Amino acid sequence: MTNEAWAVLVEEDGKVHVVEMTSGSRKIKGLGVFDPLEVIAPVAIGEQVGIGQKLLTRMPTRLPELNKGMLRRAQTISSKDAGWFTARLGIGSGDRVLEAGIGSAGLSLHLARALGGSGTHITVEPRAEHAEVGLENLRRARESWVEFPEHHHVEGTIETVTETIQSHCESFEAIVLDLPDHPPAIAAVAPMLVVGGRIACYCPVTQQVERAWEACEEAGLNVEWAGELMERQWGRASKGGMRPVNGPFGHTAFLLIAQRL
Structure with missing residues (x-):
């Protein structure tokens, strides 16, 4: 069980991005400019999301990912x-x-x-x-x-x-x-x-x-x-x-x- 303060996104090659779930469009290092709440919040754990040219999977914020x-x-x-x-x-x-x-x-x-x-x-x-x-x-x-x-x-x-x-x-x-x-x-x-x-x-x-x-x-x-x-x-x-x-x-x-x- 996790809360919605942070989200973990994993690229196909295994690279991990830890994104703070605050509102407002901003630049996220390695991913581009977008609003995390708007783009990531609707994505369930285990589902994929396209951000720019990257396809990422949302994963739990467990120890290995963090x-x-x-x-x-x-x-x-x-x-x-x-x-x-x-x-x-x-x-x-x-x-x-x-x-x-x-x-x-x-x-x-x-x-x-x-x-x-x-x-x-x-x-x-x-x-x-x-x-x-x-x-x-x-x-x-x-x-x-x-x-x-x-x-x-x-x-x-x-x-x-x-x-x-x-x-x-x-x-x-x-x-x-x-x-x-x-x-x-x-x-x-x-x-x-x-x-x-x-x-x-x-x-x-x-x-x-x-x-x-x-x-x-x-x-x-x-x-x-x-x-x-x-x-x-x-x-x-x-x-x-x-x-x-x-x-x-x-x-x-x-x-x-x-x-x-």
Whole structure:
């Protein structure tokens, strides 16, 4: 179930457009000039609509569609890594999650979906230009989904805004850090973890994951897992059968999970 605040339109090649359903003719990037309420509102989920020279299918505003059609500025955490984080952290309804390094909110969307209407999600980002994009993507999700967590955003580096964070929430079941320098942040937020709570670090290079591991141990946390996830897509071959598709099979980041015992 969704409301009519946003609409998802998918081109035949899979490209996704997320359109705000406000009245009045205006230019929609990639689609042209038209009135969304007039053109899209009468189209049911699953039906097609012609806009300019494009034939598009209206789809629900679910997580995969909003993620694929999200606004982007900073590098985003892929669904491969975001889904693994969400599962390994054990995030669910009613939990409290602190996320530092919101970027374009690729991970934030996954966290918000898992937390539902009874969870609390606090994001921290020192770069206003990145936060602007990420918060807009979260707004789309909040206005599209039936349930959305209580959300607060704090501007600044996480180790300098701990008092502001704790004015919203004193402790957390999960903390996620996507930062260039993890140790200061780990030292600052590890005391906020509840017993059994977990911290996750997203580290593009080996030096970062090693320093994060050392910082977690210094903070009294038990490192449960560190490594990387590999993803390889397969498709149908022209002469029958299945084979790996041609495309990138590279590194995204090293991931680390540590728990407070």
